[in-house]
Structures are given as structure tokens and as C-alpha cells.
Amino acid sequence: MTTETLLQVKDLKTHFFLEDGVVPAVDGVSFHLNRGETLAVVGESGSGKSITATSIMRLIPNPPGKIVGGEILFNGQDLLRKTEKEMRDIRGNRISMIFQEPMTSLNPVFRVGYQISESLMIHQGLNKKDALEKSIEMLRLTGIPSPEKRVHDFPHQMSGGMRQRVMIAMALCCRPELLIADEPTTALDVTIQAQILDLMLELKEQMGTAIIMITHDLAVVAEVADRAVVMYCGKLVEESTVLELFDKPLHPYTKGLLKSIPHVNSTQEKLYMIDGMVPPLTHLPAGCAFAPRCPEAQPRCHMERPMLREISPGRRVSCWLYEGGGE
Amino acid sequence: MLKYIVKRLLLLIPVLFGVSLFVFLVLHLFTADPAAMMLGQHATKEQVEALRESLGFNKPLYVQFGIFLSQILQGDFGTSLMTRSAVTDELLTRFPATIELAFAAMLIATVVGVTVGVISAVKQYSLFDYLSMVGALLGVSMPIFWLGLMLIIFFSVTLGWLPVSGRIAVGMEPSTITHFYLIDSLLTGNWEAFKSAVSHLILPAVALASYSMAIIARMTRSTMLEVIRQDYIRTARSKGLVESVVVFKHALRNALIPVITVIGLQMGSLLGGAVLTETVFSWPGIGSFVVNAILAGDFPVVQGGVIMVATVFVVVNLIVDVLYAFLDPRIKYS
Numbered sequence: 001m002t003t004e005t006l007l008q009v010k011d012l013k014t015h016f017f018l019e020d021g022v023v024p025a026v027d028g029v030s031f032h033l034n035r036g037e038t039l040a041v042v043g044e045s046g047s048g049k050s051i052t053a054t055s056i057m058r059l060i061p062n063p064p065g066k067i068v069g070g071e072i073l074f075n076g077q078d079l080l081r082k083t084e085k086e087m088r089d090i091r092g093n094r095i096s097m098i099f100q101e102p103m104t105s106l107n108p109v110f111r112v113g114y115q116i117s118e119s120l121m122i123h124q125g126l127n128k129k130d131a132l133e134k135s136i137e138m139l140r141l142t143g144i145p146s147p148e149k150r151v152h153d154f155p156h157q158m159s160g161g162m163r164q165r166v167m168i169a170m171a172l173c174c175r176p177e178l179l180i181a182d183e184p185t186t187a188l189d190v191t192i193q194a195q196i197l198d199l200m201l202e203l204k205e206q207m208g209t210a211i212i213m214i215t216h217d218l219a220v221v222a223e224v225a226d227r228a229v230v231m232y233c234g235k236l237v238e239e240s241t242v243l244e245l246f247d248k249p250l251h252p253y254t255k256g257l258l259k260s261i262p263h264v265n266s267t268q269e270k271l272y273m274i275d276g277m278v279p280p281l282t283h284l285p286a287g288c289a290f291a292p293r294c295p296e297a298q299p300r301c302h303m304e305r306p307m308l309r310e311i312s313p314g315r316r317v318s319c320w321l322y323e324g325g326g327e
Numbered sequence: 328m329l330k331y332i333v334k335r336l337l338l339l340i341p342v343l344f345g346v347s348l349f350v351f352l353v354l355h356l357f358t359a360d361p362a363a364m365m366l367g368q369h370a371t372k373e374q375v376e377a378l379r380e381s382l383g384f385n386k387p388l389y390v391q392f393g394i395f396l397s398q399i400l401q402g403d404f405g406t407s408l409m410t411r412s413a414v415t416d417e418l419l420t421r422f423p424a425t426i427e428l429a430f431a432a433m434l435i436a437t438v439v440g441v442t443v444g445v446i447s448a449v450k451q452y453s454l455f456d457y458l459s460m461v462g463a464l465l466g467v468s469m470p471i472f473w474l475g476l477m478l479i480i481f482f483s484v485t486l487g488w489l490p491v492s493g494r495i496a497v498g499m500e501p502s503t504i505t506h507f508y509l510i511d512s513l514l515t516g517n518w519e520a521f522k523s524a525v526s527h528l529i530l531p532a533v534a535l536a537s538y539s540m541a542i543i544a545r546m547t548r549s550t551m552l553e554v555i556r557q558d559y560i561r562t563a564r565s566k567g568l569v570e571s572v573v574v575f576k577h578a579l580r581n582a583l584i585p586v587i588t589v590i591g592l593q594m595g596s597l598l599g600g601a602v603l604t605e606t607v608f609s610w611p612g613i614g615s616f617v618v619n620a621i622l623a624g625d626f627p628v629v630q631g632g633v634i635m636v637a638t639v640f641v642v643v644n645l646i647v648d649v650l651y652a653f654l655d656p657r658i659k660y661s
Contacts, residue, residue: 091567104558119566154656
């Protein structure tokens, strides 16, 4: 695997300006992604992982949302400085995205073939006929049986798994360098989940696409990702390779997430869960945002906000426990 | 689909039967004796009775209804009590004028209403949005006859841009083929007549359209606001589509489905509103004619007029239902 950097997010800040205050949904997030690599972005609902993804696409609804700071370097060029037209040439072409809800992510009034063709027509200048041919080919790649017939289906004539395959075909038809998958399997049956993940990995190998996999499901992380970043309340709390993350989680939040995975052969009667709730982003505690729920919290955690520090190469954590540069 | 259309057209028969029965009963049970009205207050009882007999009003109601129905089936709506000429002829010469006015109003209401609604939704909470929604409120609340008079005073009297009333300048009438002046003048290549007909049509059509335009604008705005937040709109944007394609193709196509329903229903209020508009603008249509007929107790004209309007309304709603299937592939008729 090459280690050329494809995407570098630096100190990204996306805030939402609502009537009851400013919500710092993403607050100073930095991470990078190498070409052909799969990075998992892990966190609970509201941790800012989807907003991070949407910010990379520059599709934050404005108002109320706004990217207020930072840089998103894609192949060394800052996406935040691109004009809207330049961004349109990138979206769906060099960076594409698939979403959580396959049932509602396709337009109900257009045939799936047309919806895939649309990307090909705008980005590759294909005419209708060639674009449809290519769409059939893409559907075949995603494992849809008799694609030359299904290409004329409307979304409502397909199952959820099928639709997610169509979404993947649509996202990958222009061979993007980066695919952002926002919880692509959350809404699917477990058996279909595995199929879709396998499909994504297979196509990624074929096309050399890098993937940002947004998920709250650590099983998905273990299965597909090379590295992972863990987000909590709009901030990065830990960054690590997947192996190390599962082997030796550092941040108490990550530890909690890992403990929450139920095990079949466990003797525990009750499932583990992290106490308390995610605090509202408008009223974050003064210290570490996780401190109120943290089993290892010290007095300092409630007073001062820890910084993200590099513990070892490629391993970063923001927690006062590791202030000394390791345990 | 064809089977469905045929089925719906066959349903027209019971609907029109119901309408005929209702109009017939209302007119015969709740209005004054037309024979007496025709003869005036100085007529003797014997004269009135003689007229009733010659017009067939002395027969039992169900017999009268039977005669009425058998006449309708032959396309005969009887003879007008006022003008003594065949109601069918009277209505056919006036009906195209009403249809022309109503469809012109529908066109204006739809085009302007949908456009304003889309822009308001896309630019929610902007100045345009606020102004157009206030405008829509005015459109809903202004009575047609008042708006009509104001338009005449401003555009015809003060500015002198458009004619005050009528359907076309005197002596300009195109040779009749369809009785629709716009179509006839185009067919005969008579540009002067076409221009005159259009200039006469603008003010009444705008006055008539105002209410429906406001309703359509509000409806379009609210459905667009809903649609534009859907996941598939985000998908369309993430594909790199231009915003205008996202809005007018991906969003509007979905938003139009409920709007079409409203447009179909508005056709009813347009045909009803035509009565007032025609009176204000001296438009020689069916509306003002039927109103006069009601005042004069001219049964056959009222019956004929109501049945014709009901037919148009039912057909328009059939067209709306067919449009649904065209706009939304999830709708199937069988």
C-alpha cells in the first residue's frame, strides 16, 4: 500500500447557528487518510461524525450550518477554497458518498438506471445510451442479478439491499479516489450487511478507492478498516490502527465502547453500558466533554480540556491519563 | 391505463345522473313558479295554469324528470324560457368563452403559483419568501369582483393599457370554427383578432387566477420545503448536480404530485369564480348567462349550464388522476 496522503483534514470546525445558541457539531477535528486506505470514524449519534463527512463534501445545509474554520486538503488542495462549480466537479466524481438509508436515498420518481447515468453524463460526458450501458455494467459489478432488466426498475421495486447496491454503483461509477460511506449498513439486515461490506471492500481493491467508513458499529470497524478515529461531542478523542484499538484502547470512552459489545460466551448477566448521556453540545462541560461519564475521571478532567497528543507514531489520544506520554 | 380511463369515463354517467337529479330537484322544489314569473304579476290564474300546461310543469315531477333525462341523452337541454331559443345552442356559443377564460386563469395560476412557490421554498425566510407569502394571503382574501374592479380602474382606466370589458374588440370576431377565439384566430391566421382577444383576456384571467394562484403557491412552497429535506435530494447534490437540476428536476417532480391535486380541485373554484369575473368584465360566458337564468327562473338554462360545468370538472379531475400515474411511478391503475 502506498502511503501517499489523499485527504488531510486540519482543525475542521463546523458550527450550527440555531436560535438557542451555537452548536459546535465539529470542533477542531484533524485526521488524514492515505490513498487506498480505509479509515473508520467511530462515535455515538451526535458525535459529529456525519457532519464531518458532509463537511468534506461541502454539503452542510447553510443556514443554519457553516464551516467556520480549518482546512480540508484533498490531493493537497483545500476544498474549502474551491468555488461551488469546482466542488460540483469533485462531488460524485472524485469524492462520492453513500448514505445510511437506502430506502429513501434514491429518488422515487426516476428509474435507477437514469439515476446512475446522471453522474456519468455530467462527469464523463457520456451520452444517454452509453451512460445506460455503463450503468448496467456497474449494476453487474455490484452483484445485482439480470442488471439489464433491473436498470429500468424504479427504487420502490427493489429491496433495501438492492437499493444500497444501486447507491454503491452510483457512487463508484466515476471511479472516485475517495468514497465516504455514512453508516451504509446500519439500516440493513445482518446477512445483507456482510454482503454489502464485502462488496465495498472488493470494489475498493479493484478501483483503489480510499474509504471513510462512518459507523457506530465496532464490528464493522474490525471487519473493514485499517485505521480508526473515535469522536465524542464534535472532537477527536482517539486515533489508532484498528489492531491497536481493539488490542489496547487508550481513551476511557473507547474502552467503554469496546466493553459494550456483547459477547456470546460472556458470563455477565447484564450488558455493559457507559453511564449517563451525551451532553448537549450547547452546554458542554468546562473540562473534558467525557468527564461526567468517565469511570477514571480525576479532578483535573472536570476543570481543563485535554489536548489530542501523540502517544506513539500514528497513535493519538486526548485524555489527561496519558499526559506523561504513555502509561 | 386505457382500461382505467374508459372505466372512469363510464363513471361519468352515474355522476352526471346524480348532478341532473340534484339540480332538477332543487330547482323544482325550492324556486318560484316559472310560469308565474314569466307572465308577470298581472297574469290571471287561468293564464298561468295554461302556460304551466303548455310547458309541461303540471305533470308529476318524476314524469318531468324522465322527459328531461331523455332530452339530455339526445343532446337537447330544452328551450330557454327567457330567449325562447334552444338551450344547447345558447350554451354552446357561450361555453367556449368560459372555458377559454378558466383555462387561461388556470395556466396563469399554475405557472406563476408553482414558480413563486418553488422560489419561496428554496429561499425560505428571504425577503422574496415573506413578500410572496403576504401576496398569497392577499390573493386568498381578496374578493374577485373587487380585484377585478381595481384592475380595470388601474390598467384600463388610468393607464389605458388594456380594454375594460368584453371578449374581443367589436367587429374583430374571427370566423368561428371552435368558438375559442384564441384558437380560431390562430387557425385563420388573423393576428389582429388574436392580439385583441389576448388583450381582452388578460385582466379577467388574472382576476380569476388570483385565488388559485395563491393556493397553488402556498401548496408548492410547503411540499417543496418537505421534499427538499429528503435524503434523495442530498444524494442528488452529492452526485455533483447543478442546484437548478436538483430543484427543478429532482425536487419539483416529487413536489408536484400533491400540487396537481390542488390544481385539479381549483378548477372547480375557477369555474365557479368565472360567474363573478364574467359579470365584472362583461365576459359573454356561461357564468353570467346562468346567473341571469337563475334570477329569471329559467330552469332549462340553469340545468344545462350546471351539467356542462359538472362534466368539465369531472373530466379535469380524470386528467389529474392520469397525470399522477405519469408523475409518480408508484401509482398504478388497474
